[in-house]
Amino acid sequence: MSLVSCDVGISMDGYVAGPDQSLEHPLGVGAGTVLHTWMFDDPDANAPELAAITDAGAFIMGRNMFGPVRGPWESWDGAANGPWRGWWGEDPPYHAPVFVLTHHPHQSIEMAGGTTFHFVADGPEAAMELARRAAGERNVAIGGGAATINQYLAAGLIDELRLHVAPVVLGAGERLFSGLPLTEFEQLGARATRLVTHLTYRRTTP
Numbered sequence: 001m002s003l004v005s006c007d008v009g010i011s012m013d014g015y016v017a018g019p020d021q022s023l024e025h026p027l028g029v030g031a032g033t034v035l036h037t038w039m040f041d042d043p044d045a046n047a048p049e050l051a052a053i054t055d056a057g058a059f060i061m062g063r064n065m066f067g068p069v070r071g072p073w074e075s076w077d078g079a080a081n082g083p084w085r086g087w088w089g090e091d092p093p094y095h096a097p098v099f100v101l102t103h104h105p106h107q108s109i110e111m112a113g114g115t116t117f118h119f120v121a122d123g124p125e126a127a128m129e130l131a132r133r134a135a136g137e138r139n140v141a142i143g144g145g146a147a148t149i150n151q152y153l154a155a156g157l158i159d160e161l162r163l164h165v166a167p168v169v170l171g172a173g174e175r176l177f178s179g180l181p182l183t184e185f186e187q188l189g190a191r192a193t194r195l196v197t198h199l200t201y202r203r204t205t206p
Contacts, residue, residue, distance in 0.1 A: 003159040006142040007053045009035040010163050015173040016146045023068045028173050035166045038196035045193040057138025058131040059098040062148035066100045097134040099127040124151050146174035163199045
């Protein structure tokens with residue numbers, strides 16, 4: 001049976017991004033790539049976790065994870081090289097349908113490698129229905145950011161939560177679990193490498 005999973009890099013004090021995210025600072029001022037150093041500086045030691053992140057038949061993300069665009073899409077004035085097509089260049093790492101939550105409809109964007117971004121203006125549950133249909137028997141992965149993950153946690157729609165804890169305190173930014181009620185989890189696994197601790201949880205609160 002397929003699962004809804006979520007992988008997220010997080011600081012020791014619970015932030016998944018720093019404050020004031022922008023085109024110049026995608027992960028927020030002061031955060032840089034510190035939460036994800038383990039991915040780039042020690043990939044061999046973290047190979048199983050890296051492989052699991054993109055092992056899904058469909059993905060869901062918030063608009064902020066797709067790009068820094070705010071308001072109507074036509075208000076984006078940073079498109080000197082054409083319309084904004086996401087943070088990852090022309091060959092994103094997903095290689096599957098990606099459903100982007102937004103209040104402003106947009107036509108789908110087809111990229112290289114099998115990635116297509118679909119924009120869903122009907123809310124998280126509609127995006128989940130579309131993602132499950134697209135994934136078939138494969139898993140659905142919630143990509144982030146914090147607000148999107150929190151919405152799906154609050155709705156009880158994430159089966160397996162995988163936290164990748166970096167040894168850093170950010171002090172401010174986008175906090176995971178903000179506003180959630182009492183929620184209990186069962187720990188399924190824990191593994192530490194030089195730059196990160198990987199924690200896997202299953203939600204037990206109905």
